[in-house]
Structure formats: C-alpha cells, structure tokens
Amino acid sequence: MITIKASDLVPVKDQVLNQVLDQVWFQVSDQVWTQVSIQVWDQVQDQVANQISNQVWNQVWNQVRDQIHNNNKKQK
C-alpha cells in the first residue's frame, strides 16, 4: 500500500533546477561565455522558449485565471 502524504507534495522545482552557472563561469572567459550563449543558447531559446514555452505558459495562465474569475463570479 502507498499513502499520499502532505510532505510528498512539497514542490522541489528550485532544488531540481539548481544550476551550475557559477561553476561554468569560473572555467571560461567572458568572451567564450558570451560566444556560446549567443550562438547556442539564444538560438534554441528563440525557437523553443520564446515561441513555444512562453506562449503555452501564457495560454495556461489565462485559462486558469479565467476559470477562477468565472468561479468567483458564480459564488457572488
């Protein structure tokens, strides 16, 4: 048997995403850092994060906000 505990449901996003930027930073020069961010990171970001992720995030957020708004109206 498994039981759902309140402690199971504590978000750990920050810990899982805890990045290693500092460690990389100390190993590369500013120039290399910038070069790779512009040529690799930014290119993928333009297509995936800005176009897909952000649009979906906004869509979900609007949907949830609208539902909450409608529920509040019904309760009034």
Place this chain on the structure above:
Amino acid sequence: MPKLEELTPEQIAKFGFYVQKWLKIGLDTTECDFDKAIAAAKKCYALKGLPEPTKFLGPFNNPFESSIATSVLSKWVDKSFENNTALNEALMKEVASIIENKRFDFPSDLANQIYGNHEYWLSYYDYFRTECAITGCEITDGLMDMAIVCGWWTPLAGACVFQHRPEQIHFDDRRRIHNTEGPAIKFRGSPYNNVYALHGIRVKENVIRRNYTAADIDKESNVEVRRVMIDLYGQEKYLLDSNSKVVHADDFGTLYSKEQSNDEILMMVKVINATPEPDGSFKDYFVRVDPKAYNGLKTAHAAVASTWRNKDGSMVFGSPNDYDPDIQT
C-alpha cells in the same frame, strides 16, 4: 585550472550541431516515455541530493491537466492505494472526469512545473561539457535525459507528475508559430492549452475559426493582433464592411481609407482589371497603398501611380501626373 579563453575553430564549428540537437528536442511532438521519464526523474533527484520520490504519475496530456492532477493529489492526502499503478489510474480517471464536467476550481500549478524538453538552456551545458570538457555540467544529466523523453513535469518531494509534449507545432516559412486552419500548438487531450497564432502573433480561437466581424477587428486594442485579423478577414472585405471612407474616385479607381487607433491608416485603391475574365466580365481588385506617398495620397490617380515601384522600392513616377497610361495591363 586556467580559464578557457578562446574556442578553437573545431569547437566553433560545433555550434550548429548543438542548436539543431536542442531544437529537435524542444520541438519534439512524440508522447512522453513514462518509464524513461521515471528513470530520468530519479537521476535528477539523486544528482541534487534529494530523496528518491516514490510516486510517479501521468503522463498527462498538457500543463492544464497536470495542474488539475496536482490539485487532486492535494485533496487526497492520507488516502491509500494498493500501489503506484492503482494511484495513477485513479488520478487519471479523476482528472478525466474533471475535464469532462468542466469542474475547473483548482489553483494553477504552473509555477511548480519544469519545462522538460523545453529547457533550452541545457544546450549550453551540453556544449561546454561535451566540446570543452568543462566540469560540473554533469549535474544537469538527469534534466537532459528528461528533456529527451518528456514534456513539462512537476517535481514534488515525494512524487513526480509527467506530461506529454505538444502533439503538433506549426510554423510559417520564417519559423514563427502559425496556422490559419487550427491550433499552431496543439496538445493531446483537452483543448484548453492549444495556442492559436498567425505569423508568431497569438490570437484567439475565434479568429482562426473566422468567427469575427469587422466591428470585432475595430475593438481589438492590440495593433499586431488587429493586423493579422485584418489579413485573415481580407483587407478589401474589411474596408467595405467597416464604414471606411471613400477618399476619392476617378477614372483610375476608387481610393478608400480606414482610420485605425494606434496604427497607420489602412488605405487601398480599388481598380478594375483591364484584362477581361474568361466570361468577358471585368473584376475589381484592391491594392494596398502607402498613405504617405506623394506627401499624402488624395486621389485615386495618385494612389494607382504610387503602386509603380522600382526594385529598390522608390517611386517610378516622380509625380502622379507622370502616370498617364495609354494602354493598361
């Protein structure tokens, strides 16, 4: 250890590979591989020194349904199930029921979700680790594994909630999200997360369904959205349906203008195609013109003259009077 001061030509030549690799991951539309997502999640937790979770749930169709799932879980605290499979089946059934009955009284869980295959920044660590032997990047291994097999997901202290990736993503020829016939980003399952867009501009579903009027266009406050709504509606139809003003009419055609808030005046000239149709009739057609041409268009003659341009975009005719065709084509 000395800093890496310069990349070699070979390392630079690898940029494109990582861009393509992570674009492919980010734009993947296949279903979540549940078993591999579980393994990737366990690796994520282990690499960050977190206790291994015991409950693995999903995959849900989209971020909206996943938000419902975590909300249901919070209402099921202290509830017991035979095993993870039984819990997951009950949860998926409950989420499906909520969707079917539109019982959407749940808080957003978006802030707790990780973007799985959309975690574009992993490309950076992948590059540095593989091409430059930078140490420390290994801590992203679990997230990289997850990006390859899963959409967005929610890591909780004792549970992980996984999602499928979008089912379809449509672009225009400039790689902007775009679909004139349906969602530009379509998810599996319920339609609430579907994104409708034209040339990268997000619009409401009714626009794509062509379920709007010229008055709806006039009410739209966002200039970019209004422009794409006009394009889809048809510029000439919009002019005719929206109380546009006839500025001038002469033998060359009819010049229309339509004021638009926070945007340039829409000005078009209606001309008659001098070449007859196969049935012998003559068709009208509309040409959009630059309202600022010839220091402000005032006549249909000037409007038609302004449509003649050189390859560099400059006017063919220095003055509208220079345009006096003997033969129309």
